[in-house]
Amino acid sequence: MGGSAFLQASAEGHPTLHTPRMTPEIYSARKAQYSAALRSYFPGCEVVALKEAPEKSDYVDVDFMVRTDRNLDLKGIADFLGGAGVIGGGAGRCSVALPQDGSRSPHSAVFYKATGGPGSKKQASSEIAEEKYAQIDIELVRPSMFEWHTFYASYGDLAGLLGAIVHNIGFTVSDRGLYLRFQELDEAKQIQGVRVNNEEGLLFLSKKPEEVMGFLGLSPEKYEAGFDSMKDFYTWLAESRLVTADIHIQSKRKNTSRQRQKERKRTTIGNFFEEFLPVYLNLDDDHDDTSITAGDDVSWPPPAMKKLRQQYAEEALQFFNKRSAYELQHSTLMDWIRSQKCEQLIKPIVAEVSGKKERKLAEVVRAFRRRVKFSADDNEPYIADVAHSDQESELCQWLDSADSLRDVGAVRAWVEAHWEKLKELERREEIHPSQDRSVEPKDK
Known part of the structure; x- marks a missing residue:
């Protein structure tokens, strides 16, 4: 979360917690102290203090990762460690301010919230606590990702x-x-x-x-x-x-x-x-x-x-050993990219044939994307009974190897014959979920 988390956080009625940089001696002492404390709080779980860059003359915080499936109890862990304040950092993450001398806070931990920066209406208190605190960042990591996360960070x-x-x-x-x-x-x-x-x-x-x-x-x-x-x-x-x-x-x-x-x-x-x-x-x-x-x-x-x-x-x-996975994913990606290129080519044809513009034109083109399929036998287009996802579009079947329309005349004829039905199906599907025409339909 960064070593200045508490300098940019506030709690109503409480001063800003002062978390100055730690000397190597203080850093080492707090790392050892809270490594042991976290192992006690998370029995049977691996606790790791992240490797720091070498040659540091001081430290802004101590970073810990814990291998566990447990959820994080912000107040519980902060009070257990003896913290004066705690900031939630998203799922499984928090920062705790603890006295730099290794003692316990005389009061229960207070929830602090990020102020949002200089332009934010909510600012940290102008009153700065006299006591020096150490910022301890804790992240709970699922066992399946723990090894990678401790390396990555x-x-x-x-x-x-x-x-x-x-x-x-x-x-x-x-x-x-x-x-x-x-x-x-x-x-x-x-x-x-x-x-x-x-x-x-x-x-x-x-x-x-x-x-x-x-x-x-x-x-x-x-x-x-x-x-x-x-x-x-x-x-x-x-x-x-x-x-x-x-x-x-x-x-x-x-x-x-x-x-x-x-x-x-x-x-x-x-x-x-x-x-x-x-x-x-x-x-x-x-x-x-x-x-x-x-x-x-x-x-x-x-x-x-x-x-x-x-x-x-x-x-x-x-x-x-990812050859098979690559071929499948690469083929899917290329079909999706080529289908979108095809959309750009048929869009002016749809516009000319239907007379639609802007949003109404986009609606018809979307229907082509979601409902046009191609027969496995003769590669002829047809309208699917059930719409598929955008990424499953088969419009690329209309393209040649150079990503141009293989037969412009045939595509135009098919568009002329089917665009109205496709438009009706698309509108019907958008209205059906709520049966409320006052609700603006959302793209899937």
């Missing part, structure tokens, strides 16, 4: 660093695991009129830390042993087989303003890419002259980079 910015390393080569790191990101997902986001959710173009690979590190070429042994310095930590990351001079240079060229802003806010990430890697990879002032080039007028990714992305994708499918 370790060393402060490990998740952000791994994500930045693998993103431009076609992978995504999230709190659920490592995913292969289809090239077509990235391309579809640049196509006007095509809507694709990330989940549709992300293939789950693994949530096992050792397996993921093995694929990335990172040493699990070094990770477990820990790092004495940031240089050691950065060197471990740079040993990944996905960290090369070419990939680094192209990633910098692709660097978006959003990514640059993230790097400025998270100095650990910025220092790795801007300061450490150029030295580690022996890049001089002329390092832009590499085998992979992308001028300002060349779309991303350049051919060589795209080929490398395909190579890593193939290796991932083999390494994680």
Whole structure:
């Protein structure tokens, strides 16, 4: 939740709790103290204090994760630990303010709520508590995700660093695991009129830390042993087989303003890419002259980079044994993208034939998307008895290999013959659930 949670939170009639940064000595003492306390509160459950980045001179909070299926009792856990205040952080998460000296609060824990920032009407109290508190962040994690979460959230910015390393080569790191990101997902986001959710173009690979590190070429042994310095930590990351001079240079060229802003806010990430890697990879002032080039007028990714992305994708499918899952999900995604392209092609035909515009035109096109199916025998279109989901659209069957209408005349004739029936079915289905015509129907 961030180490300044209580400075940006309020509780009516109570002062703002002062949570200054902790010295290494205080941090170590509180980590040991509350590790033991949490194990007592959650008997039989694994409690882990997250690995911190090395060479820290002070600490903003202590982060704990607990392997359990239990629900979080905010007041119960705060009072058990002896906290003065508690902030809910969403499902299974909270921050507790406890006296920095390790004593117990003389009063029961008070609920604090986030103020919402400088522009919010609700502000933290101008009265600041004299006592110094330590912020303890606690997250309850389901057993099936515990191993991954403790890895993902370790060393402060490990998740952000791994994500930045693998993103431009076609992978995504999230709190659920490592995913292969289809090239077509990235391309579809640049196509006007095509809507694709990330989940549709992300293939789950693994949530096992050792397996993921093995694929990335990172040493699990070094990770477990820990790092004495940031240089050691950065060197471990740079040993990944996905960290090369070419990939680094192209990633910098692709660097978006959003990514640059993230790097400025998270100095650990910025220092790795801007300061450490150029030295580690022996890049001089002329390092832009590499085998992979992308001028300002060349779309991303350049051919060589795209080929490398395909190579890593193939290796991932083999390494994680995901070939069958990939083929099914990729086929589904491509059908959905192509069906949306077909929508764009038939929309002017529907508009011309029906005379409909804007919302009424969208209603008819939606009916085509949800109710037009194609015979398995002769690939002829027909109207389905029951509507299917948008993602199950079969309109792509009207396209040829170049994503153009295979027979414009035949499509026009079919639209002329069936658009009114499709419109009626779509309207009937929208009204049916409530039988209330005063309620505006919602898209499914």
